Amino acid sequence: MKKIYFNDRFIGVAGLNHDVSTAEGMEQILVTDCKDIPNLVKYFDDTPSIAGLILKGADKKAIFKAVRACFSAIEAAGGLVENPRGEVLMIYRFDRWDLPKGKVERGEEVEEAAVREVEEECGIADLTVDARLCKTYHVYTMYGKRMFKTTHWYRMRHDGSGALTPQTEEAITDARWVAPADLAACLENTYQTIREVFRSAEEGF
Structure with missing residues (x-):
């Protein structure tokens, strides 16, 4: 899983079959359309209680590229x-x-x-x-x-x-x-x- 850090918090990008932590402060979201990524980044920004937001999808390269394109x-x-x-x-x-x-x-x-x-x-x-x-x-x-x-x-x-x-x-x-x-x-x-x-x-x- 690739992690993009925002200070000590992160957005993670993973494939559908990747097992990720379900610890407190972690949230997983299934991404089916990369057009949703800007809103998901905003959701992460606006929710400081989320220590790690894991975006999972079939095309993890496209998801990562879409997150990077927000900046x-x-x-x-x-x-x-x-x-x-x-x-x-x-x-x-x-x-x-x-x-x-x-x-x-x-x-x-x-x-x-x-x-x-x-x-x-x-x-x-x-x-x-x-x-x-x-x-x-x-x-x-x-x-x-x-x-x-x-x-x-x-x-x-x-x-x-x-x-x-x-x-x-x-x-x-x-x-x-x-x-x-x-x-x-x-x-x-x-x-x-x-x-x-x-x-x-x-x-x-």
């Missing part, structure tokens, strides 16, 4: 970077731990954008890209416009040498290598999309 689209890319000690490169911005990422520029390859953003936000170079990891989706408001951000994530390596320099003009106040023993505390204070990236990385082992 302005933006593409971003970032990296889950590890060093030989097993530490993960994380940044601190807006009072939460995050992974380095940013907007894909016009004419830029997605993987190139991921490397550039990690380098710029953390002040490092000589990254090695191991593999494409996953995509995450979230909706946010920028300058009064609601944006649907698709972020492409890559698994990367770095030798861990040299000082890290947080990109303060991007509101990053810290960049550091986080040891495995300290990772759980950081993930307690991060975004749902970042937790998805780490889950995807664990499944890849």
Whole structure:
């Protein structure tokens, strides 16, 4: 199931045969006509008690596309970077731990954008890209416009040498290598999309 996050809530898109949670705060709706999607998104917006709205249908790709069409689209890319000690490169911005990422520029390859953003936000170079990891989706408001951000994530390596320099003009106040023993505390204070990236990385082992 694909999840589109709205802060800590989400709209999920699933096929007809996909088993989904029936926990408190979750609601399932069968979609037979994608023309209904804008009204369903509005219903989700207007009902904050819904933690997760799962839209199920025979054509889940069409449903996902219809949800995305309700917003302005933006593409971003970032990296889950590890060093030989097993530490993960994380940044601190807006009072939460995050992974380095940013907007894909016009004419830029997605993987190139991921490397550039990690380098710029953390002040490092000589990254090695191991593999494409996953995509995450979230909706946010920028300058009064609601944006649907698709972020492409890559698994990367770095030798861990040299000082890290947080990109303060991007509101990053810290960049550091986080040891495995300290990772759980950081993930307690991060975004749902970042937790998805780490889950995807664990499944890849």
